[in-house]
Amino acid sequence: MASISVRDVANRAGVSVGTVSNVLNKPEKVNSETIRRVHEAIDSLGFVRNDAARQLRAGRSRAIGLIVLDASNPFFTDVARGAENAAQDLGIAVLTGNSDQDPEREQRYLDLFEEQRVRGILLSPVGELTARLERMRSRGVPVVLVDRRADLEGFSSVSVDDIQGGRLAVEHLLQLGRRRVAFVGGPVGLQQVADRLEGARQAIAEVPGAEIEVLPIPQLTVEHGRLVGESLRARSSDELPDAVFAANDLVAVGLLQAFMLTGSVRVPEQVALVGYDDIAFANAAVVPITSIRQPSELMGRTAVELVERELEDPEGAVREHVVFPPVLVVRASSGGAIGSDPGALSA
Known part of the structure; x- marks a missing residue:
């Protein structure tokens, strides 16, 4: 079936092609009776304007x-x-x-x-x-x-400012007295991940006795967070970090799932957890997740x-x-009140 053209509409309405164009694009130039006739013709013929062609001309x-x-x-x-x-x-x-x-x-x-x-x-x-x-x-x-x-x-x-965001996350953990921090994120070639890690390292460098372990993952997903969580859960208590900074909240959710599956790793008592992005899932988790908020x-x-x-x-x-500026939102996963969003602290 051939497509309906502007000329077909013009013939049906008894007007020129230019008048149809004005009705479609500059209706203020056309009287109401002509507009009515053109739209009746459009409806009866099933005309659909070729917007792509119009854009090319424009x-x-x-x-x-x-x-x-x-x-x-x-x-x-x-x-x-x-x-x-x-x-x-x-x-x-x-x-x-x-x-x-x-x-x-x-x-x-x-x-x-x-x-x-x-x-x-x-x-x-x-x-x-x-x-x-x-x-x-x-x-x-x-x-x-x-x-x-x-x-x-x-x-x-x-x-x-992801470097500052990484600093905020890890400074918060250090202020809680945590000293063995794991960073879970990747691929490290992503600038956002690299910057968050850089900020974390800057915060660690300023506190004597603090250390950071980098646990790279191929993608920032719940699945890869859960896999890292399972590997951490298999460690002895002496080898377990006392805090984890996840490069985004999906990874943090996966870590939390792995920790809570058997209850062998308690959050935040054994491991304090901070994520990044402050997505809705962070606050809705069984243990609401502390996160760095982006607008x-x-x-x-x-x-x-x-x-x-x-x-x-x-x-x-x-x-x-x-x-x-990034904003730290403190929740239960790092020791805030369960189920609350007690405060947001900007950089």
Whole structure:
């Protein structure tokens, strides 16, 4: 069946093609009776406008591409929600892709979004993308890095100070008297993980007798956290760390599951536990998890705003790096009151 065209609508309504275009795009220029006739023709014919073609003619899409590291992590769900809310306010949409921490998959999404001629890209990067991102920018596609500060000249970013976040987490554990801290996270090639570990090491270095053990994992998931928790549970009490800092809350949930499965490792009595991101699951856990909060929805909204500002001033020499402060939220897993959210302490 042939598709219905604008000319078909014009013929049915007894008007010109230009009048149909005005009804669709500039209705203020058309009288109400003509608008009524055109819409009746659209409804009777089942006409659907070719928005992609219209965007190509206009030279700018009404969609922004968002590529997240892990769509199963509620942190990125909240980032996407913030981006979508900002886009809706602007009358545009967000197309979301999940790299799943796979550089090749990340490249495929970049290819797809470039083919779709999106107006900009929000990216939590996995691989080395310097040349690719610079080429996209030279073609007029703004790229804003999300959850990572841009090291590249000419790119804006929205992030949290993850080094300070790591410091906050481990300083809290040290203030509780814990001295044998394990860090569980990975891959360490991810800048966010590396920065959180760096902050943890800085805090450890300032306290005599404190030590840190790094337990790397291939992905920041509940499953990998649980596997590390099971290996820790098998240790003797002398070999068990007295605190664990997990690189995100999903890993912390997995650790908590492993510790509580047999009850052989008590949280926080034997092991104090701190996560990162402050997702809803952290407060809803059987033992509510102390965490480092990131303003996830605000980060997504801010990233969209940065894309739009760059589109308004593509030749602007200065790009923006918005860095939000991390916030420590103390709960029962490190010794706070059970079931409470007793306080949030910013950096």
